[in-house]
Amino acid sequence: MCICQIKNxxxxxxxxxxxxxxxxxxxxxxxxxxxxxxxxxxxxxxSGQLDDFEIFRLxxxxxxxxxxxxxxxxxxxxxxxxxxLGHNQINPLRAHYYCKNCGHMExxxxxxxxxxxxxxxxxxxxxxxIGDGYxxxxxxxxxxxxKKGIEFDYNISSDFFPFAKRVLQRTYPNxxxxxxxxxxxxxxxxxxNPESLEMKQSGYVILPQNRTMEDYPELVAYLEDGxxxxxxxxxxxxxxxxxxxxxxxxxxxxxxxxxxxKSGIYADEIEIDKLRELKYYDLLNTKVMDYxxxxxxxxxxxxxxxxxxxxxxxxxxxxFAVGYPCDNWYHETKEKILDSPDFQRFPCYTREDFFDxxxxxxxxxKDAFYFSELIRKGKSTRTPELDQLSVPEQLKNVAKMYRxxxxxxxxIEHVLMYARLAYYMKWDSRVYSSVVNKKKALS
Numbered sequence: 001m002c003i004c005q006i007k008n009x010x011x012x013x014x015x016x017x018x019x020x021x022x023x024x025x026x027x028x029x030x031x032x033x034x035x036x037x038x039x040x041x042x043x044x045x046x047s048g049q050l051d052d053f054e055i056f057r058l059x060x061x062x063x064x065x066x067x068x069x070x071x072x073x074x075x076x077x078x079x080x081x082x083x084x085l086g087h088n089q090i091n092p093l094r095a096h097y098y099c100k101n102c103g104h105m106e107x108x109x110x111x112x113x114x115x116x117x118x119x120x121x122x123x124x125x126x127x128x129x130i131g132d133g134y135x136x137x138x139x140x141x142x143x144x145x146x147k148k149g150i151e152f153d154y155n156i157s158s159d160f161f162p163f164a165k166r167v168l169q170r171t172y173p174n175x176x177x178x179x180x181x182x183x184x185x186x187x188x189x190x191x192x193n194p195e196s197l198e199m200k201q202s203g204y205v206i207l208p209q210n211r212t213m214e215d216y217p218e219l220v221a222y223l224e225d226g227x228x229x230x231x232x233x234x235x236x237x238x239x240x241x242x243x244x245x246x247x248x249x250x251x252x253x254x255x256x257x258x259x260x261x262k263s264g265i266y267a268d269e270i271e272i273d274k275l276r277e278l279k280y281y282d283l284l285n286t287k288v289m290d291y292x293x294x295x296x297x298x299x300x301x302x303x304x305x306x307x308x309x310x311x312x313x314x315x316x317x318x319x320f321a322v323g324y325p326c327d328n329w330y331h332e333t334k335e336k337i338l339d340s341p342d343f344q345r346f347p348c349y350t351r352e353d354f355f356d357x358x359x360x361x362x363x364x365x366k367d368a369f370y371f372s373e374l375i376r377k378g379k380s381t382r383t384p385e386l387d388q389l390s391v392p393e394q395l396k397n398v399a400k401m402y403r404x405x406x407x408x409x410x411x412i413e414h415v416l417m418y419a420r421l422a423y424y425m426k427w428d429s430r431v432y433s434s435v436v437n438k439k440k441a442l443s
Contacts, residue, residue: 002208002241003051003172003175003206003208003241003242003243004172004174004175004209005050005051006050006051006054006055006171009050009051009053009054010044010045010050012054012057013044013050013053013054013057013081013085014041016057016084016085017037017041017081017084017085020084020085021033021037021084025098025103026100026103027102027103028103030098030103030105032093032094032096032105032107033080033093033105036080036092036093036138037080037081037084039138040079040080040081040138040141040142041081042146043138043142043145043146044081044146046146046147047142047146047147047150049149049150051243052150052152053081053082053085054171055152055167055168055171055245056072056082056085056086056152057085058167058171059154059164059167060085060086060087061087062163062164062166062167063087063160063163064087064268066160066163067260067266067267067268068156068157068159068160068163068257069088069156069157069253069256069257069260069267069268070086070087070088070154070155070156070160070253071088071089071154071155071250071253071413071417072089072152072153072154072155072409072413073151073153073154073155073248073410073413074151074153074407074409074410075136075140075141075150075407075408075409075410076141076150076151076152076153076409077089077090077092077409077410077412077413078090078092078134078136078137078140078141078407078408078409079092079141079142079150080092080093080138087268088267088268090134090136090409090412090413090416091114091132091133091134092133092134092135092136092141092409093107093132093133093134093135094107094108094133094135095107095108095110095112095113095114095116095117095131095132095133095134095135096108096114096131096132096133097114097117097120097122097129097130097131098129098130098132099122099124099125099127099129100127101122101125101127102122102124102125102127104122104123104124104125104129106123106129108131111135111306111356112304112305112306113131113133113134113135113304113305113306113309113412114131114132114133114134114272115131115132115134115272115275115276115305116131116276116304116305116306117131118131119131130272130273132272134408134409134412135352135356135408136352136408136409137352137355137356137365139355139365139368139369140351140352140355140407140408140409141409143369144365144366144369144370151246152245152246153246153248154203154245154246154247154248155248155250155252155253155413155417156247156248156249156250156253157249157250157253157254157256157257158201158249158254159257160247161201161247164204164245164247165177165204168204168206168245172206174209175206175207175208175209176206176207176211176212176213177204177205177206177207178204178205178207178213178228178229178230179201179203179204179205179223179227179228179229179230180201180202180203180204180205180229180230180231180244180245180246181199181200181201181202181221181222181223181229181230181231182199182200182202182231183197183198183199183200183231184197184198184200184202185197185198198224199221199222199223199224199229199231200223200224200249201223201227201229201249202246202247202248202249203244203245203246203247203248204244204245204247205230205237205242205243205244205245206242206243206244206245207242208241208242213228213230216230216240216242219231219232219236219240230242251288252288252414252417252418252421253417255288255421255435255436256417256420256421256424258435259421259424259431259432259435262431262434262435263424263427263428263431265424265427267420270420270423270424274423275416275419275420275423276305278419278422278423278426280297280301280302280303280307280308282419282422282425282426283297283308283415283418283419283422284297284298285422285425286418286421286422286425286432286436287436288418288421288436289312289418290315292315292329292330293311293312293315295315295329295330296311296312296314296315296330297311299330299334300338305415305419308415309349309350309408309411309412309415310347310349310350310411311349312411312414312415313349313350313405313406313408313410313411314333314338314349315329315330316406316411317349317402317403317404317405317406318378318402318403318404319333319337319401319402319403320378320381320400320401320402320403321333321336321337321401337401341394342394342395342397342398343398343401345392345394345395346392346394346395346398348395348398348399348405350405350406350407350408350411351372351373351375351376351405351406351407351408352372352407352408353408354371354372354375354376354395354399354405355368355369355372357391357395358371358372358389358391361390361391361392361395362390363389363391371383371385371386371389371399374386375399375402375405376402376404376405377404378402378403378404380396380399380400380402381400386399421436
């Protein structure tokens with residue numbers, strides 16, 4: 001017994017995307033945009049994940065109505081469809097300028113992001129243009145054939161749970177929607193303490209029609225407040241034909257929602273043009289970044305958002321050169337990886353960096369994706385084909401340093417969250433401190 005598919009999901013998605021395209025490009029959709037959009041639509045139609053995109057659209061609309069900030073984890077936000085369907089998502093196109101006055105678009109050949117580009121005037125109408133784009137290839141989300149599974153894991157505020165539940169109940173009127181829980185540590189500490197483990201709500205589960213929680217006694221657990229929930233890994237959900245919607249309360253989103261209420265400034269209104277002047281020390285001063293990210297920012301001093309995303313990614317990667325985690329992570333990594341001549345020549349921080357370099361050296365896109373995936377999974381040292389590639393040996397050596405690589409899109413989402421917090425902090429540091437320091441004292 002399976003979950004019924006959402007009626008008219010594809011039509012709803014197309015309608016929402018085309019409405020957004022007209023809003024973004026009132027003078028006509030540029031060719032580069034149309035090509036990316038059509039390519040992803042084709043992949044979506046054949047992916048078997050229409051429901052996931054439709055649920056994202058519905059949750060995003062609910063988030064916008066209720067002024068709730070929602071972001072995605074992992075690589076999913078690298079999709080141009082997600083950019084069109086959401087209300088605070090990142091533009092995955094290559095760095096570019098766009099003129100809203102005459103419709104001129106200019107793609108820039110750079111490794112930087114659009115947010116890093118200086119403001120300039122349109123060569124046609126002399127109106128001001130603003131840069132955008134984060135250089136996330138379609139393959140990084142969909143793979144080469146569109147059959148790579150896409151995970152929809154959300155960062156939310158805990159206030160959004162009841163709104164999300166109502167959306168799911170309206171979407172699946174003939175199914176029960178029950179809480180989903182996972183066991184997590186209640187302490188932010190490097191040392192594991194089993195006594196701190198708690199069953200936290202982390203989303204919802206859609207049960208098959210005419211089924212209740214009583215039909216799954218082996219999956220039932222209790223949340224910290226005593227509410228019944230379903231728990232289990234993704235393979236267990238698939239085994240029982242249960243549909244899981246992952247919603248993670250994230251401390252930075254909680255801060256954003258608190259600051260929104262205290263300031264009257266909606267978090268979603270803090271758009272790219274209001275963030276581009278922020279520097280690395282502004283993000284450091286938010287005091288919300290992880291310890292390892294702080295170390296990277298303090299010692300490497302990022303000069304752009306592109307650098308900040310890279311330095312945010314590095315502590316989350318795992319390597320052969322350095323055991324992870326360790327107490328002196330930054331200093332060990334700097335000596336063995338960051339300062340190595342190979343890495344200096346080919347600074348690869350994310351899986352997309354390898355893909356981009358492989359394309360630059362003439363590999364076909366499917367081959368570039370294939371080898372970047374091997375590197376991401378830590379298989380570079382066990383893949384003789386990599387040694388036979390016609391790319392510089394230094395690039396191959398960097399590839400062999402990694403056991404796992406973080407996706408660029410995930411780190412962009414986090415850096416922009418930090419940047420929005422920095423915006424509030426610069427608006428009123430006292431209000432900011434009253435929110436963040438109070439929350440820290442309670443955690």
